[in-house]
Amino acid sequence: MEKDVSISGYRRKDGRVGIRNHLLVIPTVACVNGVVNRVGRAVPEAVCAPHGHGCGRGGERDLVILFRALSGMIRHPNVGAAVVIGLGCEVSNTKTLLPMLGDIGKPLAVLNVQEEGGSLKTADKAIGAAREFLEELAAARREPADWNDLLVSVECGGSDAMSGITANVAVGAVADLLVDRGATVMFGENTEMIGAAHVLARRAVNDEVARKITEMTDRAETLTRTVMGDMAGLVISPGNMDGGMSTIAEKSLGCIVKGGTRPVMDVVDYGEAPKVRGLVLQDGPGYDADSMAGFAAAGSQLMLFTTGRGTPAGFPAVPVIKVASNSALYRAMEDDMDINAGNMVEGVPLEVLRDDMAAYMTEIINGKRTRAEENGMDVFTFMTVNPPF
Amino acid sequence: MADSVLVIHENDNVAVALRDLEAGEEALFRGKILATALERVPAGHKIAICEIERGGEIIKYGEPVGISTAVIPRGAWVHTHNLESGRWKRT
Numbered sequence: 001m002e003k004d005v006s007i008s009g010y011r012r013k014d015g016r017v018g019i020r021n022h023l024l025v026i027p028t029v030a031c032v033n034g035v036v037n038r039v040g041r042a043v044p045e046a047v048c049a050p051h052g053h054g055c056g057r058g059g060e061r062d063l064v065i066l067f068r069a070l071s072g073m074i075r076h077p078n079v080g081a082a083v084v085i086g087l088g089c090e091v092s093n094t095k096t097l098l099p100m101l102g103d104i105g106k107p108l109a110v111l112n113v114q115e116e117g118g119s120l121k122t123a124d125k126a127i128g129a130a131r132e133f134l135e136e137l138a139a140a141r142r143e144p145a146d147w148n149d150l151l152v153s154v155e156c157g158g159s160d161a162m163s164g165i166t167a168n169v170a171v172g173a174v175a176d177l178l179v180d181r182g183a184t185v186m187f188g189e190n191t192e193m194i195g196a197a198h199v200l201a202r203r204a205v206n207d208e209v210a211r212k213i214t215e216m217t218d219r220a221e222t223l224t225r226t227v228m229g230d231m232a233g234l235v236i237s238p239g240n241m242d243g244g245m246s247t248i249a250e251k252s253l254g255c256i257v258k259g260g261t262r263p264v265m266d267v268v269d270y271g272e273a274p275k276v277r278g279l280v281l282q283d284g285p286g287y288d289a290d291s292m293a294g295f296a297a298a299g300s301q302l303m304l305f306t307t308g309r310g311t312p313a314g315f316p317a318v319p320v321i322k323v324a325s326n327s328a329l330y331r332a333m334e335d336d337m338d339i340n341a342g343n344m345v346e347g348v349p350l351e352v353l354r355d356d357m358a359a360y361m362t363e364i365i366n367g368k369r370t371r372a373e374e375n376g377m378d379v380f381t382f383m384t385v386n387p388p389f
Numbered sequence: 390m391a392d393s394v395l396v397i398h399e400n401d402n403v404a405v406a407l408r409d410l411e412a413g414e415e416a417l418f419r420g421k422i423l424a425t426a427l428e429r430v431p432a433g434h435k436i437a438i439c440e441i442e443r444g445g446e447i448i449k450y451g452e453p454v455g456i457s458t459a460v461i462p463r464g465a466w467v468h469t470h471n472l473e474s475g476r477w478k479r480t
Binding site for chain 2: 196199247248254346349
């Protein structure tokens with residue numbers, strides 16, 4: 001077991017705790033990504049979050065997600081100050097966005113390219129604001145924090161036949177440890193709950209939550225059949241079968257095992273912050289990049305991410321711990337992997353791996369950088385429902 | 390000797406082969422021989438660690454992942470040839 005499980009962070013005015021104190025530079029719309037990238041080149045300490053969204057969609061569901069994703073990033077507890085770059089004519093323009101943010105209790109600069117006289121002038125002003133904010137952030141000190149200040153998300157992406165046997169089982173053991181320490185743990189990927197909904201529903205804290213779980217997975221299954229038609233069966237593919245998975249329930253169990261075994265306390269919408277502690281499900285997609293954005297918008301300060309084929313993806317301002325499901329991947333992509341769960345095959349007991357991972361996680365919470373943070377592998381994109389107009 | 394199989398949950402009646410097991414090889418987990426492979430069990434696939442009656446549940450992750458379609462002897466490879474999805478039978 002870990003000797004010292006004390007953790008620290010930056011307490012924000014809204015009561016949440018950040019485990020990082022980043023300056024975020026974020027566009028409201030894809031059209032001004034170039035300005036954000038220019039600021040990033042001049043101020044490399046800034047965390048930049050360019051994305052492909054912000055306009056061209058009008059349905060209510062997409063608008064809710066758009067504003068939730070952007071405001072969730074700006075208000076994120078790991079963000080100590082933010083520079084928001086707008087265009088002026090976009091759907092998520094700053095005049096609409098800012099009132100939704102309310103008082104965020106941290107330094108904020110807002111610049112619109114159409115008001116500032118173009119991209120270069122906007123970038124120059126943004127660089128000035130960014131440098132000023134960085135000086136303010138440098139004065140902040142870490143304070144003791146509690147595990148119940150944390151919302152840790154678990155995710156799998158680029159899975160292989162070993163993911164559900166090694167990495168997800170080990171991460172599930174850490175998830176149980178986190179819940180027992182008082183933290184909130186969240187996982188999503190509703191398409192990967194198909195066939196295992198009854199298991200999750202049985203673990204629901206009450207009938208209402210059980211009903212939400214069943215409704216979520218039923219919706220995911222109907223949507224999968226509607227969109228994919230005859231290809232829906234590929235949710236369990238011939239490759240899955242070759243890997244030893246016999247049924248969709250078995251495949252889904254291998255996925256949800258990463259959430260551990262504690263009671264399911266609630267189901268929240270994509271990007272929505274949980275109101276309870278313990279294990280919570282997010283009604284979000286299986287696509288890992290979109291799923292992570294939903295966790296971040298909900299205020300998740302840390303993510304545990306298992307992979308079997310190997311993905312380097314991280315997330316802006318949020319440390320992502322990469323757990324390899326097999327030793328061959330760990331060795332092949334050593335620069336991208338934080339933890340090797342493949343060593344279970346070589347005889348390392350689950351309890352040892354769990355405790356090693358928990359100790360590493362505590363170090364990451366307290367400021368050590370993950371591989372994805374070191375390498376600058378941030379990806380920011382989020383779920384959409386309808387096509388662009 | 391390193392383990393050749395992994396038992397994910399204590400209630401499981403199948404273990405997962407950590408490497409390809411040939412007929413006659415032992416399914417070893419934490420120093421205990423759980424079964425002797427009756428046939429080839431590829432890495433990542435399931436091997437029965439006790440006899441499973443016809444119509445019995447296949448338990449992995451501590452949960453039923455399927456229903457057996459035949460008597461499955463200890464040491465047998467467990468896959469789509471001897472289990473079916475119990476999914477539509479559950480209410």
